Amino acid sequence: NYYRDVNRLLHAVQKNATKGDPRSVVKAIDNFCRQKEWAMNVGDEKGCILDSVVSEVNPVTVLELGTYCGYSTVRIASLLPPRAKIITLEFNPDYAKIARQVIAWAGLEDKIQVVEGPSGEWIPKMKEQFGVKTFDLVFLDHWKDRYLPDTKLLEDCGLLRKGTILLADNVICPGTPDYLEYVRNSPRYKSQYFKSHLEYTKAEDGLEKSVFLG
Ligand SMILES: C[S@@+](CC[C@H](N)C(=O)[O-])C[C@H]1O[C@@H](n2cnc3c(N)ncnc32)[C@H](O)[C@@H]1O
Ligand SMILES: O=C(c1ccccc1)c1ccc(O)c(O)c1[N+](=O)[O-]
Numbered sequence: 001n002y003y004r005d006v007n008r009l010l011h012a013v014q015k016n017a018t019k020g021d022p023r024s025v026v027k028a029i030d031n032f033c034r035q036k037e038w039a040m041n042v043g044d045e046k047g048c049i050l051d052s053v054v055s056e057v058n059p060v061t062v063l064e065l066g067t068y069c070g071y072s073t074v075r076i077a078s079l080l081p082p083r084a085k086i087i088t089l090e091f092n093p094d095y096a097k098i099a100r101q102v103i104a105w106a107g108l109e110d111k112i113q114v115v116e117g118p119s120g121e122w123i124p125k126m127k128e129q130f131g132v133k134t135f136d137l138v139f140l141d142h143w144k145d146r147y148l149p150d151t152k153l154l155e156d157c158g159l160l161r162k163g164t165i166l167l168a169d170n171v172i173c174p175g176t177p178d179y180l181e182y183v184r185n186s187p188r189y190k191s192q193y194f195k196s197h198l199e200y201t202k203a204e205d206g207l208e209k210s211v212f213l214g
């Protein structure tokens with residue numbers, strides 16, 4: 001079952017990665033997922049595009065929708081400037097538990113806040129609970145039918161500012177057609193597609209980077 005799979009992924013990290021070395025954690029997960037069991041991490045190929053967007057934005061506050069085992073969380077956090085923080089939402093308690101251990105192994109607990117619960121409930125509480133004003137970067141990688149409603153929720157809650165970057169995974173596979181149509185046609189966004197492949201496979205997929213224009 002899924003829980004046993006993620007437990008094996010955690011053990012692969014603890015066996016093959018150096019404690020306190022985020023890049024070795026990322027490497028260990030990618031090797032495990034390529035050689036042993038596919039898992040729905042953003043992966044190494046799209047991960048490089050994620051890295052370049054994070055480095056370019058140099059965000060102070062990041063929101064990640066969908067933690068899973070913390071692979072992309074560790075990837076992003078390892079590139080953040082000193083006082084920067086990432087809040088990552090995960091509603092599956094088993095996955096959240098694994099993610100906290102992967103994040104601890106990488107030594108990035110101080111930069112990452114794993115919040116357990118559904119994005120639809122937590123996004124409206126971001127300001128009051130975590131003192132967030134607006135996000136500099138949002139990484140969308142949770143269930144694909146939630147991308148559009150959560151983007152509208154972020155707008156309505158005033159959590160996006162002029163220049164906030166939305167980076168969305170899987171816009172081709174599994175696909176997020178309603179979200180893609182929205183960010184590509186709304187006058188409030190400037191959108192760009194980064195062609196790549198579904199993690200650990202040859203299937204086409206890609207990331208959509210959208211700038212909120214205010
Ligand atoms: C593809 S995985 C995340 C992968 C992770 N971003 C990475 O690249 O390593 C999607 C995760 O989002 C979680 N999820 C889906 N819908 C959610 C929601 N509405 N709120 C919180 N978590 C959600 C699922 O439980 C799952 O763990
Ligand atoms: O939806 C799936 C999926 C569908 C079916 C089986 C396994 C995964 C998926 C596939 C690749 C992703 O990068 C991803 O983020 C997801 N996801 O669940 O959010």
Ligand SMILES: [Mg+2]
Pocket residue numbers: 040041042141169170
């Ligand atoms: Mg994904």
